[in-house]
Every structure is written in C-alpha cells, then in structure tokens.
Amino acid sequence: MARVLVGVKRVIDYAVKVRVKPDKTGVVTQGVKHSMNPFDEIAVEEAVKMKEKKLATEVIAVSVGPAQSAEVIRTAMAMGADRGVHVDVPQAEYELLQPIHISKILAKLALDEKADLVILGKQAIDDDANQTAQMTAAVLDWPQGTFCNKIEKTDAGLTITREIDGGLETIKTKIPAVLSADLRLNTPRYATLPNIMKAKKKPLKKVTAKDLGVDTTPRIEVISVEDPPVRQAGATVADVDALVAKLKEGGHI
Amino acid sequence: MRFQRLLQMRRLATTAPLLRPPTQTKTTVRTMAGSGAPMPELTQITDNVQRGNYAALSDKDVTHFEKLLGKNHVLTEDLEGYNICFLKRIRGNSKLVLKPGNTEEVAAILRHCNERKLAVVPQGGNTGLVGGSVPICDEIVLSLQRLNKVLSVDEVTGIAVVESGCILENFDQRARDVGLTVPLDLGAKASCHIGGNVSTNAGGVRVVRYGNLHGSVLGVEAVLANGQVLDLMSNFKKDNTGYHMKHLFIGSEGTLGVITKLSMLCPHSSKAVNVAFIGLNSFDDVLKTFVSAKRNLGEILSSCELIDERALNTALQQFKFLNAPISGFPFYMLIETSGSNGDHDEEKINQFIGDGMERGEIQDGTVTGDPGKVQEIWKIREMVPLGLIEKSFCFKYDISLPLRDFYNIVDVMRERCGSLATIVCGYGHLGDSNLHLNVSCEEFNDEIYKRVEPFVYEYTSKLKGSISAEHGIGFLKKDYLHYSKNVVAIDWMREMKKLLDPNGILNPYKVLN
DSSP, rough: EEEEEEOOEEEEEEOOOOOOOOSSSSSTTTTTOOOEOOOHHHHHHHHHHHHHTTEEEEEEEEEETTTTHHHHHHHHHTTOEEEEHHHEEEHHHHHTHHHHHHHHHHHHHHHHOOOOOEESSOTTTTTTTOOOHHHHHHHHOOEEEEEEEEEEEEESEEEEEEEETEEEEEEEEOOEEEEEEEEEOOOOOOOHHHHHHHHSSSSSEETTTTOOOTOOOOOOOOOOOOOOOOOOOOOSSSHHHHHHHHHHHHHHH | HHHHHHHHHHHHHGGGGGGGGSSOOOSSSSSSOOTTTTTTTTTTTTTTOOSSSOOOOOHHHHHHHHHOOGGGGOOOOOOHHHOOOSOOOOBBBOOOOOOOOSSSHHHHHHHHHHHHHHOOEEESSSSOOSSOOOOOOOEEEEEEEOOOOOEEEEETTEEEETTTSSSSHHHHHHHHHHHHHOSSSOTTTOBBBBHHHHHOOOOOTTHHOOOOOHEEEEEEEEETTTSOOOEOOOOOSOOOOSSOOOHHSSSSSSOOOOEEEEEOOOOBBSSSEEEEEEEEEEEHHHHHHHHHHHHGGGEHHHHEEEEEHHHHHHHHHHOTTOOOOOOSSEEEEEEEEEEEHHHHHHHHHHHHHHHHTTSOOOEEEEEEOHHHHHHHHHHHHHHHHHHHHSSSEEEEEEEEOOOOGGGHHHHHHHHHHHOOOSSSEEEGGGGGGGEEEEEEEESSSSSHHHHHTTTHHHHHTTOHHHHBBSSSTTTEEEEEGGGGGOOOHHHHHHHHHHHOOOOOOSSSTOOOO
C-alpha cells in the first residue's frame, strides 16, 4: 500500500493555437484556454487506478504555479485524487521557472507527505522539457522509471514496461520511486458530474516555495521568443527530369 | 499541437486492426457500407434507370472543353472518386470531369452543354447521403473544387463572400481569423463545400442556434442551365426588392442552377464553449432536459444532440480510440453552450446540470470547457454515423418528427424488423426535431427492406413530419417526395424546373421523377 504524489501542470490547451506575444517576450496566455497537461492526466489516471485496485492508499495532486493552477488540481481531484497541494508561485516568477526548481519542490513535498511513489507526465506540452521526473528522482536519490507504458505491482516493488526507441523495455524497481507516464499507459477518464461536485469539497492546501525552503530565483533570462519559420510554398514541376534538375540545382542530390 | 499529433498516432495504432485488405473489385448490389466495402454495381443497372434523351459525349466536346479550361482541368481517366457517392451506394459512369476556375468558365460550360443537350451533375465535396452529387448514368461531372477562394470577410458587418467550392472548414478558419464563425457545422466539414451545403440547405449541429441557411445566406450567384449568370448577391440582411429568388437555389440540389458564389452572414465566434455529455434513463427525461436547456441556457445554447445507447455502443465498438465519458444509460445527450463570458456560461451550465440531477432527470455525465476535451466529445457524436456503416449494411433515414413522438419510431421499427436487423437505433438533432433513424443488417435483403420501406415514410407522413429533414431528396428519395409534398406542390416544382432548365440538363434523375 502506497501513497502517490502526482504532478499536474496547467498548460495552454492542446487544441488552442499558440501565439507569440508581439514584443517577443513569451507566448500569449491572457484570455487563452488552459487545461491539465495531457501527460499529467495520464499520470493522474494511473494513480487513481492504483487506488481503485487498493495498491495505493491516497493520491495527492500537486501543481506549481499561479492562482489558476488550483483549477487543474480540482480537475485531478474530480478524476479521483484525494487531496491537493498548490505551490503558489507568482506569474512573473513562474514564467522563468525551470524543471530544476519544480523537481526540488516535488522532492521536498514527496518527503513531507511521506509519498512512496511520484508519478509525473513524461513532459509538459508547453516547454516539452522532459526533465522533471528524472531530476526529481535524482534529488530524492530514488530509482526512476521513465516513459511508462505499463506499471505492475510485484511483491518486491514494481515491474515497469518502458517505451524506448524501436520497442519496449521491461525493468524492475523498488519503491519508493519516481515514474513518468507516456502516452499509451492508459486512457484518462473524464471527470463525471458527481465527482466534479465531490471534488469541490476535497482539501486543497496552499503553500509557497519559500515555505518548502526551495529557492525559485530565476536562473535564466528570456532574450526572445520567436515563431517557427513559416514553411516556404512548394512549386510544381512539369516532369521527373525537371524535378531532378531542380534537386541538383538546390544541391540536394 | 504536438500532442494532437501524438493522439492521432494513438488513434492509428488502435484502429490498425480495423483496416482491411485493399478493395476487391467484386461487385455487389445496393451496397451502403464503409471504406472497405467492395465497389458497387452501376446504379443505372441496379436501379433500372432509363437514360434521359441526352446527346452522347463526343471527342469534339472534349476538345472544346480542353480549349476552354486547359487540358489540366479536363479529366477523362481515373474518375472513380467522382462517380461513386460517399456511402458507396450510387455509382455512375461519367466519362468526363470538368474543373472550371471561375464563374465565366462555369457559364461557358453550361452554355455548351445546353446547346448540345449534354447532361451535367454539379459536384462539391461529394459527401451527400442521398446520391445527389454523383452521376446516375453518364452525366458530365462539373466539379466546383477550383472555385475555392474566400473573397472577403468583413469583420464589422460579419458578411463573408466566398466561392462555392471552398471547403467548409477552410471557410470557417478564415472567418475565425477575424473572430467570426460560419453558422454551419457538420461532421463532413473537412471535405464538404460551402456551395454544396447551400445547394442542399445542409443542417448540422448548429441549426438550433443560428437557424438554417435560408436565413444566413444573404445572396447567391448562380449559373443557369443556359449559361446565364444570375447575380443575386447581396451584402445586406434586409433587401425586400422583388421575388426572393436566391431561395430557389438554396436546397434545390443543383437542379435549377449551379451556385458559384455566395455571401453569408457570419456570427461572432464564441469566446467560451462548454460541452456537457449526459446520460438519461428515459426519453421522457430527455424531453424534460431539452425543455430545461431551452429555458435555462436559452441564449447560449448552441447544440442539443441525442444519441441512443445502441448508436453510441456501435461507434465505441468500431472505433476503439473513442473514449466515452459514461456508459450504461439508454439515452445520451450532448449539450453545448457558446457565449462571450466563460465564467457566466460555466455557472449556467453547472446550475442546469445540478438541477437536472436533483430532479432525477440527468443521471450522470461530464462537463468541460477545455477545447481539447470539447473536441474529443464532439468526435464521439461525429463518429456515430460512421460506426453504423463501418461493417454492415445500413438503411439510413433523416426525418423530422414532432418531439413528443420523436423516438417512438425507433421502438416501433425495432419490433417490425425483429431478428432481421442487427441494430435499430436513433440519434440526431433533438433541438431541431430531426431524427436519424438507422436500421442495420448484415447485408441488404428484400425481406427487411419491405419491412422498413415504405413504412418509415408512411409513419412520418402521418405525423406530418418530413421524410428528409436535412439530407435532401437527391436520387435515393425522389420516389418518396410525395409523402411530404402534395401533388399540386410537386406539379409546380416541375413547372419551375421546366422554366429554368427546359432541356433538363442540370442534375437529372434527382429530386423529381
């Protein structure tokens, strides 16, 4: 029986077109629809399933960010997490927050909450860093199982099937451990109406990074955020010979 | 955006076992089945169609068209995609596809065809469900796909001018770029053309909010059978000058003229969209919930759809990537709100659902304002019709019925068909009293056909419903037109057709028989 800590990040919804701010300091977030990072939804689903199978006693959802981050914690609780911890970081500071900061916060919370498992999405779809789980494991000095495709409980710990280039890898690990969820681990459930209502009454604790003793001073400076280059329009050529000539001309063959 | 690609990968991975080996050329009669179905026999043979008294296409005609349009836009080979309808029920035998690039070229084509008495079928995205957009015999296919430009979108007035071959989704994207939206949305949006939508007065999932196209289309430019260009374009909502002839081309399915351009009044796109997917125990509860939605969501209600258990389960079985929020209820409703204030809308829809649950009308469900989730829930609704044709033969009916009697026909039909049918189900646009009744069986057979038709039309007619609510008449339903229109009305339709197209070259074998 284990206590599971799940990280949930509030990101721009995946169906929304991301726009760069005119002053190139970042992307437009004002008035843009946000939701839970899809990989984190998978992490929550896995934790909730563990609880349903009585492999976990409690699921705690954690989000680091400004006030609105509490929304994704509510969503996680509507999906089945028991309680939430919101690590409040002001918007200005949050924009410069990196996986190194988040992993220290998560590690501290894992110890404070006496968690046996930390499950995170393999990456967030906004910065695509794919570092937080690995760094959290390092800070805690716990084993890590990344890109999980399947997680099975054994007497000794966990058997994990990982997604790797060109196939799957199976590893065994002891508990406590840090895991990161890949796309095919499960299909997250929808929060149903009765559970959305119930989630409103579940405890949500608010702390600051300072309370946890984690220094969140920015370590980077954003110089410029740019749109990816627009793909050039193609041209139609008359026949294969013309195509070959064009390719040669461009130095491609 | 990247995650969307990943999701697609997952979908592909899970649908892979559904993909079948390449299409065999073995022919079957009356197929109405999914992508893997064999190629249907020529409709002229299966349906015993007498070819009209039209001239035969000659090499001289082809040369004429090549001179007119350029060789690239005159196709004489690989015409299968233009000859077969979306449901693979109709297969024509056209030998020529023409792709004009502007109104003048459309006019020149029709002038020539009218003089030569060559029959023509105008074609858009070819997504119609009644065989209106494909040739029945050897009609020339007039494809509007090159008339694909959005000519203007006026942010202030909300009026967009668009060529008829523009794909609905592309049109909507252009409108959205300036904060507007096209007041029409349907499952085929990525393929269907706006001109085809208007020619068939397509319905879809937004009629409950924005009304039908007779209201939102402000003007059309249509080419008549004799090649005359009829300019009925208007940039105003109000224009009471003379007869409102534009309406003749909205819903006449290309039998009176070919729409080449139109202007449309586009509402502002909503900043906040919320979707609820709910489960209910009885149709009575569905009706109560509908009334409550009208009363309590009023001005923000933008869709009210019904899916019954069998329809939903079939889609879930066929498409494993679909993820239903809830299961185990006889009825499901998809309710969407669109408004300008997210918090306000959310509060309203939550209140509406909370009250419904308290009264015991709504059993369970989910509600979301996350754009990704909203799309995923809509995907369920959009895949329902495809689920039914994926692996079996399906009789599809698109009828308007009074709401009180809306669902009875499904039960009645289920009893009539008994074990002959594999699935009898209903879904559709509850908010518009429009039911899609579907009867599936393993393969077409006369026994079940006779139990279903003409019963379904007689039943609908008795309740003063419409035998074709939004799909049109096309080829497949022309024999049943009389169930919804009386003799005098049909006679005057014939007179109108004669007046505008005396040689009957435009979309023959359709609408009127």
